[in-house]
Amino acid sequence: MGNKKELRELSVVDVVKDIAKRLGVDYEEENNEVCVDIPEHIGTGNIKAIAFSHGMGMINLDMRLKEEVRFELNQSLVQPLEIIFNSESAFTHEFDGKGKIQEIRHLESAILSCNSRHGNVITLPANEPICFFNLEINRKRFEEKIESFLPDMNAELEALFRDVNGVNLFFYKGHYSLDIAKCIEESNECEHTGFTKSVFIEGKCYEILAHHLRQYLxxxxxxxxxxxxxxxxxxxxxxxAEIINSELEHMDNILALARRVGLNQNTLQSGFQHLFGLSVNQYIKNARLEMAKNLMETTGLNITEITYKIGINSRSYFSKLFKERYAMTPKQYLKKLSQPKNEPPQSA
Structure with a gap:
């Protein structure tokens, strides 16, 4: 494979075919989709591409390389808009000749637009899992589809999509959303075949684009x-959540918990509400009651010991919470556990 590859093709399918040619391996092609398996002497994994209508295309890389590889993406005619979503190891991007190198890290996305003088250069590391999903948009062909929506866009986005010949350089990165991550996962796990598969993945690509434009704003x-x-x-x-579940006995306050995981308190609260449908305090309370119930069922600890074990200092407060949740006091629950189970009815 060597350490440097220059790719001049415009179509995502042609790009992957060119990679196969340079690797000296065959590719599989079906309808508008092409796939290349990485040969053993280069590494492991594969590269897939699907071309859609109106200049939209998708490339998905999932591989591990034995040597660092530098890809030069210098299309000679229309410079496409690239939107990359990285789900594994960091790699770097630079505009050829500009000297500034940007690292695209785990769970980051980047919007890239090169020009004829300064092409995109992607450098992939050796011996690291590489997995990223790339939307490529030929803005000249895409213009017909998006023209009526452009006046309502943010001014910077409108200028980006109106730059159909790729005159201006553009680079923007940030962490991509949960919605985008789910769309990429659904696209990668698609079990359809033929036309149905193509339509499904194309729909997911447009959904990813819509989410990403919203996220940019x-x-x-x-x-x-x-x-x-x-x-x-x-x-x-x-x-x-893992910290809460493992450290209930000495649980920090919410502000300290937020700092430990690198979030502000408001983001932590809204995140818990989004993922679990609960505030952080409600999640902690539920975790404590679940742990208390489990300790009653699996240990010989008394109620006072269990109260302190789950990080509550008041036995009466614990009893109140437990009764609200399980419709009986801890004492009543322990008594119920100690009663022998009914013998199964004897057969006639």
Missing amino acids: DDLTDPDKRKILRQATVEKIEAA
Whole structure:
């Protein structure tokens, strides 16, 4: 494969075919989809591409390389708009000749637009899992589809889509949303075939584009006022939930918990509401009651010991919460557990 590849083709399908040619391997093609398996001496994994109408295309890379590889994406005619969503190891992007290198990290997305003088250069690391989903839009062909919507767009986005010949350089990155992550997962797990598969994935690509345009506008607002939940934020919220479940006996306050996972308190609260339908305090209360019930069923601890074990300092308050949840006091529940189970009825 070498360390440097220059790709001049415009279509995503042609790009993947060109990669196959340079690797000296065959590719599989069906309708508007092409797939290349990475040969063993290069690494493992595959590259897939599907071309759609109006200049929209998708490339999906899922591989691990034995050597670092630098891709130069220098289309010679119309410069497409690229939107990349990275779900694994970081890789870098630069505009050839500009000298500024940008790292696109785990769960980050980037909008890229090169020009004829400064092409996109992507450098993929060696011995790391590489997995990213790339939407490519030929803006000249896409113009017909989007023309009537452009006047209502944010001025910067309108200028980006109206730059149909790719004259201006553009780079923007941020963490992509949970909705986008779900769409990519659904696209990758599609079990349809033929026309149905093509239509399904094309629909997902447009859904991803719509979500990403909304997210771009959301990114322009104050971080504390953003309404869209990022996938990276979801991982931090899940980490907070794991901390709660494992450290109930000495649970920090919400502000300290937010700081531990790298979020502000408002984002943590809204994230818990989005993922679990509960506030952080409600989640903590539920976790404590579930743990208390489990301790009663599996240990010989008394009620006072269980009360402190779940991080509550008042036995009466614990009894009140337990009764609200399970319609009986802890004492009544322990008594119920100690009663022998009824013998099954004897057969006649």
